Amino acid sequence: MKRTLIILLGSSVAFAIGWKSLTSEATIASSLKGLEGDVGRGAYLARASGCIACHTDVVNGGAALAGGPPLKTPFGTFYAPNLTTDKVHGIGGWNIDDFSLALRSGKSPQGDSYYPAFPYTFYTKLSDQDIADLWAAFKTVPAIGVSAKDHELGFPFNQRAGLTLWQALFFNEERFQPDTSRGEKFTRGAYLVEAATHCAACHSERNLLGALDQDNPFTGSESMLEGEGRVPAITKQALLGKGWTELDLAYALKSGLKHDGDAFGGSMGEVVRDGTSFMRKADREAIAYYLMNK
Incomplete structure (x- = not known):
């Protein structure tokens, strides 16, 4: 490659x-x-x-x-x-x-x-x-x-x-455009996921030049970081198929513990340690709500 x-x-x-x-x-x-x-x-x-x-x-x-x-x-x-x-x-x-x-x-x-x-x-x-x-x-x-x-x-x-x-x-320079028809919680989650916490940066495939696959976001990818293996999909279908609930996901963003009792490793562990664990409960819940209802 x-x-x-x-x-x-x-x-x-x-x-x-x-x-x-x-x-x-x-x-x-x-x-x-x-x-x-x-x-x-x-x-x-x-x-x-x-x-x-x-x-x-x-x-x-x-x-x-x-x-x-x-x-x-x-x-x-x-x-x-x-x-x-x-x-x-x-x-x-x-x-x-x-x-x-x-x-x-x-x-x-x-x-x-x-x-x-x-x-x-x-x-x-x-x-x-x-x-x-x-x-x-x-x-x-x-x-x-x-x-x-x-x-x-x-x-x-x-x-x-x-x-x-x-x-x-x-690269298209743009500002976040809220979809207010989906409610305040969904809008807040969309802003956090799509802009601030940039979840797609790790959880979406990239092409040969390192650009994200905009047509299939959150479908998982081989990590761009050496030794990390595959980053899982976080689409609604993938999360439900793995047994995740909104409550599980919001708690994992605070604790670093997955719904099966295992812990996040690699860069996701760092994301929780240095980032999402400090976030307000309402914001973690908004992220989970958005991902599970997108």
Whole structure:
């Protein structure tokens, strides 16, 4: 598979350079100016969105948000960057517009495209108020003067020009559009699953270029992380077929224990430990409700 990926991406790098102007600017207007962020809500959203889990090397005793552990994938090894307020190694030199550009457009302040290992394809659905709240919370993080490790990627994956074409092909900037006809609980669950907690990032198949199969979400996939095996399907049919109930699922997101008494392992265990276990009971129940009624 890796040989095929190299051939496909290698042939697209030169073409991607010519496409760079197509995605160099955000395409959706926002009104961040003058918005007051809520630190508490932002901190909660950061937990729910996996920021702590990915950007903190817990196993090796790393400081909070100072850079994540290695993520070994078929494309190479990725390291989540330092998100503390350090102006040299972190995001202390950013402003709220830089922050929004990164989260919702997949671009650095310099206009470089980010690798989709960073789930901006989901965070693009965050609202202006979400961004303001998150930014308020991140500004309270103590500065840690440590640079995260550089990604370890071979050619052509180390050529960021190819990411511009990837975004042109597979990334649509959009905001979350609630389906209010399904009720408040369903809408809240949809927002959490489809945007903040980005469940499809692990539970959906990807194509040879690492883009999600949008037509068949939540049907399970081979994990993109080395040594994790297959990630189970979490469609309504799959969950019911395995004997899950809404109550079981909501409890598992708190405890890390599955309905059969086994415990989540691998990255799902980390998701619970660093993310969903901190969420409000109502939000865990909303996630379960959405997945079981989608």
